[in-house]
Amino acid sequence: MKYFVQENPQSRSFPGGDPFLAGASARNEADVLVITGDAACPQDTKFSAVLVELDLECLGARTGEGDGEEGSNVVGFARYRNGNEPPSSLIELVRQKNTAAGAIEAAKAVLQAAGFSVSVCTDQPGRIIDRLVRPKYNVALRFLDEGLASRADIDLTCQLGLGYPDGPIERVIRGGLGRHYDIAQALFETYGNPGFAPARRSVVAKQRREN
Amino acid sequence: MTKTIQTVGVCGAAGTMGAGIAIVAARAGFRTIAFDKSPEGLSRAAQNTAAFFDKSVQRGKMDTRMRDQILARLSATSEIDALSDCDLVIEAVFEDIGVKKQLLAELDAVCSPETIFASNTSTLSITEIASGSTRPERVVGMHFCLPAQLMKLVEMTPGILTDPGVFATAWNWTEQSGQRPVRTQDKPGFILNALLVPFNNDAIRAVEAGVASADDIDRAIKVALGYKMGPLELIDLIGLDTQIRLCEAFYPTTLDPRASAPPLLRRMVAAGLLGRKSGRGFFEYENSAMFGA
Numbered sequence: 001m002k003y004f005v006q007e008n009p010q011s012r013s014f015p016g017g018d019p020f021l022a023g024a025s026a027r028n029e030a031d032v033l034v035i036t037g038d039a040a041c042p043q044d045t046k047f048s049a050v051l052v053e054l055d056l057e058c059l060g061a062r063t064g065e066g067d068g069e070e071g072s073n074v075v076g077f078a079r080y081r082n083g084n085e086p087p088s089s090l091i092e093l094v095r096q097k098n099t100a101a102g103a104i105e106a107a108k109a110v111l112q113a114a115g116f117s118v119s120v121c122t123d124q125p126g127r128i129i130d131r132l133v134r135p136k137y138n139v140a141l142r143f144l145d146e147g148l149a150s151r152a153d154i155d156l157t158c159q160l161g162l163g164y165p166d167g168p169i170e171r172v173i174r175g176g177l178g179r180h181y182d183i184a185q186a187l188f189e190t191y192g193n194p195g196f197a198p199a200r201r202s203v204v205a206k207q208r209r210e211n
Numbered sequence: 212m213t214k215t216i217q218t219v220g221v222c223g224a225a226g227t228m229g230a231g232i233a234i235v236a237a238r239a240g241f242r243t244i245a246f247d248k249s250p251e252g253l254s255r256a257a258q259n260t261a262a263f264f265d266k267s268v269q270r271g272k273m274d275t276r277m278r279d280q281i282l283a284r285l286s287a288t289s290e291i292d293a294l295s296d297c298d299l300v301i302e303a304v305f306e307d308i309g310v311k312k313q314l315l316a317e318l319d320a321v322c323s324p325e326t327i328f329a330s331n332t333s334t335l336s337i338t339e340i341a342s343g344s345t346r347p348e349r350v351v352g353m354h355f356c357l358p359a360q361l362m363k364l365v366e367m368t369p370g371i372l373t374d375p376g377v378f379a380t381a382w383n384w385t386e387q388s389g390q391r392p393v394r395t396q397d398k399p400g401f402i403l404n405a406l407l408v409p410f411n412n413d414a415i416r417a418v419e420a421g422v423a424s425a426d427d428i429d430r431a432i433k434v435a436l437g438y439k440m441g442p443l444e445l446i447d448l449i450g451l452d453t454q455i456r457l458c459e460a461f462y463p464t465t466l467d468p469r470a471s472a473p474p475l476l477r478r479m480v481a482a483g484l485l486g487r488k489s490g491r492g493f494f495e496y497e498n499s500a501m502f503g504a
């Protein structure tokens with residue numbers, strides 16, 4: 001299956017020079033259209049699937065929403081990336097209720113053939129990863145403030161006790177506390193769950209305009 | 212003043228954690244007394260322990276002489292009086308505040324005034340457990356990870372009344388045993404469970420909210436973050452009933468909504484889906500074989 005990439009150099013998923021871009025075919029040969037960055041989302045049924053890149057927003061913000069029956073050949077995607085670290089090989093695919101099954105299959109086929117792991121999720125803020133890790137990072141940062149243990153010991157506990165490759169605090173700091181603030185704040189606004197409320201250290205980073 | 216520890220007692224040594232902790236102590240060269248009120252349990256644990264060290268010999272980690280020396284240092288008893296010589300007593304009995312306080316009171320009558328008491332509790336307060344002893348200054352938290360004989364991490368916690376010298380002696384013993392202690396405050400779940408239990412609940416709530424399938428969630432977490440296990444696979448291993456018990460230990464003390472048991476978790480347990488041990492939880496299993504050697 002072939003894909004064409006309508007490229008935007010600001011893409012978080014496929015920054016300039018990413019091998020995925022080099023593997024693209026010509027537009028008229030492609031089954032799947034991939035639109036990177038924050039570009040408009042076209043209605044183009046010539047393609048089996050139109051993939052639009054998402055950042056913190058929902059797919060509905062790009063396609064518009066109706067009465068809970070929305071869905072077309074447009075599929076959202078985001079390649080997971082901890083701040084500005086190199087992107088991971090996970091791509092979250094975002095579907096709506098009536099997204100065409102064929103569109104999801106085509107999107108998966110193209111991405112898996114390019115070597116990515118794909119997880120499909122519904123159109124909820126934070127998708128899978130941020131929804132699960134941001135509250136954990138908030139708690140770890142609060143533990144640091146409260147003196148539960150040192151930064152090094154909190155991180156080491158997760159590595160030795162849970163087999164994580166790195167600890168939550170070093171990871172959230174590497175990804176940028178300002179970025180953490182933006183993501184957590186967006187989740188908090190939607191869900192209202194106090195677990196998403198940005199941790200004090202990220203508020204400070206935001207006030208200092210750090211990334 | 213630090214006293215050297217020579218003899219270690221392990222209470223609840225027929226249990227999952229106690230048996231592993233006894234292995235750690237004996238392997239590190241300490242005379243180790245495995246105490247449990249269940250004699251059948253102790254003989255089962257002794258067989259498993261011998262098998263564990265046989266495997267260590269097979270894998271070239273030690274020779275038979277070393278294995279025999281370790282096993283000779285290890286004895287088992289159902290009589291609490293046998294702990295009278297212990298310099299350190301580590302308790303890993305049922306996770307029940309009444310049982311633990313009662314045990315400490317009984318140990319008071321048996322052990323010397325110098326003995327240090329350590330609790331392997333996961334969810335209870337070290338200070339509260341220590342209140343069962345007439346010597347709360349000699350009680351510390353020493354939380355091993357499952358399986359204790361393979362995992363190096365030990366969260367170590369002083370209670371409000373713990374003597375710093377006692378804590379230092381216990382800390383040195385943990386290091387001498389080849390473990391890696393980390394110091395935490397006496398707060399619910401210390402570091403590990405305080406981070407893990409709500410995170411696992413969040414994963415269950417994501418399934419319940421229709422965000423994604425268990426399979427998609429676990430794959431995402433493993434690939435994006437490099438975790439060895441996805442959260443739902445891990446809950447299946449821990450046991451869904453155990454996850455509820457953890458929630459019920461933490462939520463009433465912290466009132467953290469993330470620590471409360473998700474409704475889906477309760478429904479699954481009611482349906483008998485307990486995870487690996489019942490053959491089905493968030494995933495299905497062909498056999499209920501447990502891990503560890």
Ligand SMILES: NC(=O)c1ccc[n+]([C@@H]2O[C@H](COP(=O)([O-])OP(=O)(O)OC[C@H]3O[C@@H](n4cnc5c(N)ncnc54)[C@H](O)[C@@H]3O)[C@@H](O)[C@H]2O)c1
Pocket residue numbers: 222223224225226227228229246247248249252302303304305306307310314331332333334354355356357
């Ligand atoms: N299982 C885990 O993953 C894990 C991990 C870390 C810490 N812990 C903690 O370790 C402790 C034990 O947990 P477990 O899972 O090994 O339990 P378990 O049920 O496997 O073992 C408990 C053992 O204690 C014995 N026992 C109970 N009351 C006793 C008493 N008064 N005197 C002597 N023996 C007694 C029982 O006969 C049993 O053999 C708990 O405090 C638990 O929170 C468990």
